[in-house]
Amino acid sequence: MEYIKTVLKKEIEIDYLVTVHYFEYGKNFNFEPEKHNFWELVYVDKGEATVVSGDVRYALRQGEIFFHKPNTSHAAFANGVVAPNMVVISFGTDSKSMDWFAGKRLAINEGDKELLSKIIKEARNVFSSPLDDPYSNGLTIAENHSIGGEQMIELLLETMLIRLLRREHGQETTPKILSSMKVRANNDLVNRVMDYMQENICGNLTFEQVCRFSAQSATNLKTIFKSVTGYGVMSYYRLMKIDTAKQLMREGNYNITQIADHLGYASVHYFSRHFKQVTGMTPSEYTMSIQAK
Numbered sequence: 001m002e003y004i005k006t007v008l009k010k011e012i013e014i015d016y017l018v019t020v021h022y023f024e025y026g027k028n029f030n031f032e033p034e035k036h037n038f039w040e041l042v043y044v045d046k047g048e049a050t051v052v053s054g055d056v057r058y059a060l061r062q063g064e065i066f067f068h069k070p071n072t073s074h075a076a077f078a079n080g081v082v083a084p085n086m087v088v089i090s091f092g093t094d095s096k097s098m099d100w101f102a103g104k105r106l107a108i109n110e111g112d113k114e115l116l117s118k119i120i121k122e123a124r125n126v127f128s129s130p131l132d133d134p135y136s137n138g139l140t141i142a143e144n145h146s147i148g149g150e151q152m153i154e155l156l157l158e159t160m161l162i163r164l165l166r167r168e169h170g171q172e173t174t175p176k177i178l179s180s181m182k183v184r185a186n187n188d189l190v191n192r193v194m195d196y197m198q199e200n201i202c203g204n205l206t207f208e209q210v211c212r213f214s215a216q217s218a219t220n221l222k223t224i225f226k227s228v229t230g231y232g233v234m235s236y237y238r239l240m241k242i243d244t245a246k247q248l249m250r251e252g253n254y255n256i257t258q259i260a261d262h263l264g265y266a267s268v269h270y271f272s273r274h275f276k277q278v279t280g281m282t283p284s285e286y287t288m289s290i291q292a293k
Contacts, residue, residue, distance in 0.1 A: 018090040020123040030077040040090040047084030069102035083250030
């Protein structure tokens, strides 16, 4: 029998990366207009930001992504009120299907967000250059990184772009199998718990209170939450407090003592110690690093 080879069509193929960024910007950041011959996507992970593409401005809310096509003058800035967290990825591709993305502002779903999160995680492993330097013009490969890390970034980005294309053409399908339903139920539970913790970010929730809210036993909640996030419930709650503190510091309306009190810490000393454990910087050092950017 003679076997016939099938050449697989590549709808979208990423040829190269230029930058991968995860920014924690201050409320007054303003990135000057630039133009280059490759694509750039901008995603608002938290807060709000405005992007300019050509002569048009777009207000991006949390969970929205925008695509700048090559050779288009573009810029970005905060609104002076909210300090945004943003993902910026620039890349080269000659794939014709990318034309659909030019100037598109899209709301992405949880699956897309997970892919972006994995891209950032891989990038932190693969590249030694910092992901938060807005003036970086390239990437430096780390000497020792996980096998296939560069290719994983390419595949994750291509997967996200194809998902968005399929959704536009009504071709995205949801598998109707029990395992997927269970995964979805677990994700929904964890999202509800996260929302509850965010609503009580200024308090001092206990694990027992979270269990009661979730209507789960302590064992079940621990297992499900860890499987979805990789963290314990209360560890994640404390990380959420630090994320909120960082945003408040970038917005500059409160001093460190007021932020510690606002978030329910027993003392500014305890808050500062916890902040450094999580970020590797004291609150003052973090504030200075944002001002420097």
